[in-house]
Amino acid sequence: xxxxxxxxxxxxxxxxxxxxxxxxxxxxxxxxxxxxxxxxxxxxxxxxxxxxxxxxxxxxxxxxxxxxxxxxxxxxxxxxxxxxxxxxxxxxxxxxxxxxxxxxxxxxxxxxxxxxxxxxxxxxxxxxxxxxxxxxxxxxxxxxxxxxxxxxxxxxxxxxxxxxxx
Amino acid sequence: xxxxxxxxxxxxxxxxxxxxxxxxxxxxxxxxxxxxxxxxxxxxxxxxxxxxxxxxxxxxxxxxxxxxxxxxxxxxxxxxxxxxxxxxxxxxxxxxxxxxxxxxxxxxxxxxxxxxxxxxxxxxxxxxxxxxxxxxxxxxxxxxxxxxxxxxxxxxxxxxxxxxxxxxxxxxxxxxxxxxxxxxxxxxxxxxxxxxxxxxxxxxxxxxxxxxxxxxxxxxxxxxxxxxxxxxxxxxxxxxxxxxxxxxxxxxxxxxxxxxxxxxxxxxxxxxxxxxxxxxxxxxxxxxxxxxxxxxxxxxxxxxxxxxxxxxxxxxxxxxxxxxxxxxxxxxxxxxxxxxxxxxxxxxxxxxxxxxxxxxxxx
Numbered sequence: 001x002x003x004x005x006x007x008x009x010x011x012x013x014x015x016x017x018x019x020x021x022x023x024x025x026x027x028x029x030x031x032x033x034x035x036x037x038x039x040x041x042x043x044x045x046x047x048x049x050x051x052x053x054x055x056x057x058x059x060x061x062x063x064x065x066x067x068x069x070x071x072x073x074x075x076x077x078x079x080x081x082x083x084x085x086x087x088x089x090x091x092x093x094x095x096x097x098x099x100x101x102x103x104x105x106x107x108x109x110x111x112x113x114x115x116x117x118x119x120x121x122x123x124x125x126x127x128x129x130x131x132x133x134x135x136x137x138x139x140x141x142x143x144x145x146x147x148x149x150x151x152x153x154x155x156x157x158x159x160x161x162x163x164x165x166x
Numbered sequence: 167x168x169x170x171x172x173x174x175x176x177x178x179x180x181x182x183x184x185x186x187x188x189x190x191x192x193x194x195x196x197x198x199x200x201x202x203x204x205x206x207x208x209x210x211x212x213x214x215x216x217x218x219x220x221x222x223x224x225x226x227x228x229x230x231x232x233x234x235x236x237x238x239x240x241x242x243x244x245x246x247x248x249x250x251x252x253x254x255x256x257x258x259x260x261x262x263x264x265x266x267x268x269x270x271x272x273x274x275x276x277x278x279x280x281x282x283x284x285x286x287x288x289x290x291x292x293x294x295x296x297x298x299x300x301x302x303x304x305x306x307x308x309x310x311x312x313x314x315x316x317x318x319x320x321x322x323x324x325x326x327x328x329x330x331x332x333x334x335x336x337x338x339x340x341x342x343x344x345x346x347x348x349x350x351x352x353x354x355x356x357x358x359x360x361x362x363x364x365x366x367x368x369x370x371x372x373x374x375x376x377x378x379x380x381x382x383x384x385x386x387x388x389x390x391x392x393x394x395x396x397x398x399x400x401x402x403x404x405x406x407x408x409x410x411x412x413x414x415x416x417x418x419x420x421x422x423x424x425x426x427x428x429x430x431x432x433x434x435x436x437x438x439x440x441x442x443x444x445x446x447x448x449x450x451x452x453x454x455x456x457x458x459x460x461x462x463x464x465x466x467x468x469x470x471x472x473x474x475x476x477x478x479x480x481x482x483x484x485x486x487x488x489x490x491x492x493x494x495x496x497x498x499x500x501x502x503x504x505x506x507x508x509x510x511x512x513x514x515x516x517x518x519x520x521x522x523x524x525x526x527x528x529x
Contacts, residue, residue, distance in 0.1 A: 006295070009278075009400050011244075011303040012221050015310040016404040020379065023317045028371040031324035035342075035349060036370060038331035045336075 211474035218470060219394055219463055220277045221309040223255040227392065236260050241311060245272070247281065247301035255305070272301070279303050309401070312393045316382055324378075352377055352511060360515040365522040369515065372412060376405060377511040384462060384503030388469075388496065396506070397462035399455070406455035409514045414447075417521035424520075450517055454510060461506050465499045 146152045210231065226238035240256035247270065257265035261274040264286045273282040280288065280298040291297045306314075327342040338346040357366040357373055383395040395401055423429060425443040428436050472492035476485040 002293075004399050007220060007399050008403070009221055009303065009307075009398075011305055012307060012309050012398060013400040013404050014304060015306075015313060016401050017408070019310075019313045019317055020375075020404060020408065023320065023379070024372060024375045026321055027324055027375050031321070031328045032371050032374050034328035035324070035331060035346075036353070038328075038336040039346070039350065042336040 207478060211471070211477070215467055215470045215474070218392055219397060219466060221307045221398060222277060223258065223274060223305055223307055224260060225308050225311065241308065242306045243279070244304040244306065245279065245301045246304065308393065309395050309398060312386065312395050316386060320378060320382060349374060356512050356515045360512070360519040361522060362519065369518045373511050373515055376514060377507050380405070380458065380510050381504060381507035384506060387462060387466065388499055388503065394466055396458055397466050399459050402455045402459040405458070405510070406451040409454060409517060410451035413517045413521045416518065418524065420524060421521050454513055458506055458510055461502060465502055469495050469499060
């Protein structure tokens with residue numbers, strides 16, 4: 001302790017206090033403040049950058065989720081539309097089929113009727129013609145048979161004979 | 167590692183046996199002569215070390231004792247003795263002559279300046295201390311000059327770093343890239359954990375300054391310039407005093423309450439604790455002062471003794487071994503330089519933390 005006190009130099013102590021405080025003051029003003037501020041600013045910048053990146057990521061996520069949702073909706077929509085179209089088509093086909101059948105039936109019925117009519121007409125015509133023809137033939141026959149007296153007489157006889165038979 | 171230790175031990179034994187053999191080979195007369203010379207040498211080494219540890223009024227790099235020549239430069243002496251007396255230390259001729267200024271005679275005796283009569287008589291008191299008048303000595307000594315030069319270098323270094331930040335948009339480049347982690351370490355691992363997020367900012371200037379101050383002066387003390395600043399009690403006293411004053415003047419109410427009226431203990435304990443706590447207030451900075459002083463002085467003493475041992479041995483095995491040891495100690499001293507700066511800063515931060523701590527008075 002004695003040695004320590006003996007070694008103590010007041011002059012050095014005085015200069016140390018003076019110079020150290022001066023150094024402290026100058027460093028504070030011109031070095032530590034700018035350095036610590038620069039470091040702090042940078043740290044804050046990094047913090048902000050990280051935060052905004054995180055936000056962007058979240059937004060991105062939201063966007064993707066939205067997209068997914070929209071896509072899903074669209075898919076559902078399409079599905080529904082397709083389904084509807086399919087039923088409509090079937091319905092339409094069914095309907096068309098029904099109509100066509102009806103029409104065809106009608107046509108067929110009409111045709112049948114017409115054919116029947118034509119047939120009747122043709123039959124009537126044929127009958128008439130056959131009647132005409134028969135009468136012509138009969139006339140001719142009769143003429144041929146009865147153009148001589150002898151024949152006439154023969155015929156009457158014969159007919160009489162038939163009548164008698166009856 | 168163990169293998170290495172074995173090698174070192176083997177080396178030690180060999181060299182010591184070689185040394186003793188070397189000694190016995192001499193005749194008795196020669197032996198005595200050698201011993202005498204050795205004693206002389208040892209005395210000189212001891213003196214040298216003691217001289218080195220003290221501050222001095224001239225800057226001597228090395229001396230030739232045979233010719234009595236000193237290589238270095240003289241420094242201004244500033245005395246307050248009924249008025250300012252300024253003169254060059256060359257007037258003392260390294261303590262060999264008296265300096266006469268304005269009719270007063272001054273003598274440089276064991277690193278201190280005393281007012282003496284024209285014959286240069288020194289009167290001693292019963293403790294064999296000089297009883298002469300000591301004028302107030304504000305000389306620019308070796309230590310003060312080192313302080314000035316290193317302070318300027320530190321200013322230049324840190325201001326240039328601050329500028330580089332401004333220039334590079336806050337990106338550390340060059341030396342800033344090396345020192346920034348240390349600055350951040352002091353902030354994030356010394357200041358904030360010990361003082362707290364709320365109050366640490368106002369202490370940062372002091373903590374940073376004191377850390378780099380102690381570190382750089384510890385390092386400059388390891389150079390062959392022979393500067394010993396942080397191993398000087400006046401310097402460490404000044405640093406510890408500043409820590410002490412900052413602690414007391416920034417202390418909050420709870421700090422004083424914890425000293426004089428410790429909450430949460432019986433009143434009898436409060437009375438017993440108060441003087442103990444009050445003593446602690448002074449012991450803390452005192453320990454700071456002694457720790458730094460003792461560590462750095464011890465490092466210098468060990469290193470210089472080892473270097474001196476090289477000349478005592480005067481054989482190549484012993485001398486090279488001590489050289490190796492001195493080298494190893496130098497490496498350790500590099501670590502100690504950083505460690506002591508860290509400890510000083512750390513403990514200062516801890517004391518500041520006590521000062522601003524806001525307790526919930528539950529414990």
